[in-house]
Amino acid sequence: MAFVQCQCETGVCECAQDVFQEPRERIVKFLIEKKGYRPEEIKLLVPLVVEIPGKRLYTKIDIVVELEGRPAMCIRLHEGSVVSRERGTIAAARVLSPEAPPLICVQTNGEEYSIVDCVTKKSLGHKLEDLPAREELLALLKRKPPRLSPKQIDGEKKILFFYDGVG
Numbered sequence: 567m568a569f570v571q572c573q574c575e576t577g578v579c580e581c582a583q584d585v586f587q588e589p590r591e592r593i594v595k596f597l598i599e600k601k602g603y604r605p606e607e608i609k610l611l612v613p614l615v616v617e618i619p620g621k622r623l624y625t626k627i628d629i630v631v632e633l634e635g636r637p638a639m640c641i642r643l644h645e646g647s648v649v650s651r652e653r654g655t656i657a658a659a660r661v662l663s664p665e666a667p668p669l670i671c672v673q674t675n676g677e678e679y680s681i682v683d684c685v686t687k688k689s690l691g692h693k694l695e696d697l698p699a700r701e702e703l704l705a706l707l708k709r710k711p712p713r714l715s716p717k718q719i720d721g722e723k724k725i726l727f728f729y730d731g732v733g
Contacts, residue, residue: 586643589676590628593641593694597631602700607632614661616723616730625730627658630668631703637663638703639670640684648673648680652687654729657722659684664714664722669706670698685711 590610597603609630616623629641640659644651655673662668670690673680681691690696698706714722 585645586628586676589643589674592676593629593674596694597629597697600694601697603631604700607700612662614658614726616661616726618720618723618727621727621731623727623731625658625726627662630662633700633704634707636666636707637668638707639672639697640668641672641674643674643676645675648675648678651729652680652682654726656682656684656687657726657729660714660722661719661726664719667711667714669709669711670703672697 594608594610597608598605609632610628612627612630614625614627616625627640628643629639630637631639631641637659640655640662642651642655642658651673652671655671659668659671668684671682671684673682679692679694679696680689681696682688683690
């Protein structure tokens with residue numbers, strides 16, 4: 567990971583550089599220009615706090631597309647194999663909104679993409695062009711995803727903790 571100098575309370579510190587800023591901006595531009603999403607529907611670096619007995623994890627979802635007042639698509643960026651991190655991305659989306667989980671999850675390293683149905687966990691594609699357009703996703707939102715039970719939410723938190731806290 568690259569480091570840059572930045573100001574902190576004790577003077578000049580080394581802070582991790584956001585290596586995903588450029589890919590994140592490229593994805594947002596694609597969503598707006600090619601898929602018809604509105605800028606106000608796209609939230610960046612959405613924080614998640616995951617608590618399991620005795621532990622707390624601070625993590626994030628890089629891009630959340632909100633339609634009709636709820637998260638509809640979550641995109642996470644992470645180095646390495648995208649397929650091996652799919653399950654952690656699904657868990658993050660489900661923890662973000664357990665009462666109405668987003669329908670689409672995307673795991674990317676900025677070059678490769680894994681697009682997954684958040685409910686069935688089935689692959690929907692492997693490139694940005696495979697993402698649903700705004701109108702398509704609005705139509706998909708008519709199907710109501712099942713609400714997660716407290717036991718399922720606990721399971722998703724543990725999965726996310728494993729992927730982001732340990733793995």
